[in-house]
Amino acid sequence: MKKYLSYFSRAKENLMEPIFVIGSYRSGTSILTWSLGQHSNIFPLEETNWIYRLGVYLDCLYSMGTANGEFSNLSSMGITRSKFYRSFGKHVHSMIIENRTNYLRASLKTALKKKNSLHLVDVRKLVDIGEFAEFTTEDQPFAAVRSKTDTKNRWVDGTPENSHFVYCLNLMFPGAKFIFLIRNPIAVANSLMNFSTVEGRIENYEEEAAYNQWYTLTESCYFSLKALGTDKILLVHHEDLVSQKEQVINQCLSFLGEEYDANCLKPFQVVINSSKYDRTKIDFSIENGVKSQKRYVQKACLFYNQILEDPTRKRKGSLYFYRLLRSRYLEHAKNFYRGSAK
Secondary structure, eight states, X not given: OHHHHHHHHHHHHHTOOOEEEEEOTTSSHHHHHHHHTTSTTEEEOOOOSSHHHHHHHHXXXXXXXXXXXXXXXXXXXXXXXXXXXXXXXXXXXXXXXXXXXXXXXXXXXXXXXXXXXGGGOOGGGXXXXXXXXXGOOTTOSOOSXXXXXXXXXXXXXXXXXXXXXXXXXXXXOTTOEEEEEEOOHHHHHHHHTTGGGSTTOOOOOOHHHHHHHHHHHHHHHHHHHHHHOTTTEEEEEHHHHXXXXXHHHHHHHHHHTOOOOGGGGGGGGXXXXXXXXXXXXXXXXXXXXXXXXXXXXXXXXXXXXXHHHOOOOOSSOOHHHHHHHHHHHHHHHHHHHHHHHO
């Protein structure tokens, strides 16, 4: 009996395989997240902004709990850093999975209010995920549930800030997969420089700040790829996502171990969160960007080429880059605490 329970426990733990779409702002992380979220087994999350913060706190708490060696509580119980992180990751996963219907009820309630149809549906009586499918039309581009048979046992999070915290997210969710979206830095920078044209955004980025933002987020993603390897992180070019949607989505689902689902193409029927500016006046050529007199433009374009042309990526990653990834993560964590203390 114990052997059976042990096997069942391991099998249940192996189902904890969230998906994180990482990359710079304005690189298509939102549309890819929603795209994958149309899959029958993948539940789309709004940008979380709290899960990676939990990882930062866990690092601090583990350090406190082991500060006195064998005389510390966590050390005396033989709880390793990996076990500590993984334990909290299990709770996060369970909380998200167990509260999917609460999210669906709230979303449906909002939609019905807009249509003045709330009185027609008692959302409190909807308890199974499949029951929400009847409120989704076939041509609807964004839907958390599409069929009564949807399982939605995995979830996808496209919070761009996760890019800096892949190290702790991987400790919390050892079975997680990451999809790294990379986009032409000139296109990203110009989108950020016209950020105020996107609904809900107020301020535009200054040019140098825009390029630096792309660089720091992209660098974190690249180091994560080098550290954890191609078995853990899939590199996707934004241009391919735009021009070869079906092929790229098929590639992503294959990487995730999921069957192809044509519903994942539906979000591409509409344009979301696009900055508005005259693109005909911009030279998006990386070749010319490398020759730019502006150091931050040249630096970003050189790095972009380096990533695309790098032949040394390994399936299991690199110990050197893993140590580097941890070191960079700790630096970001320190900055986070400084910001929280203000």
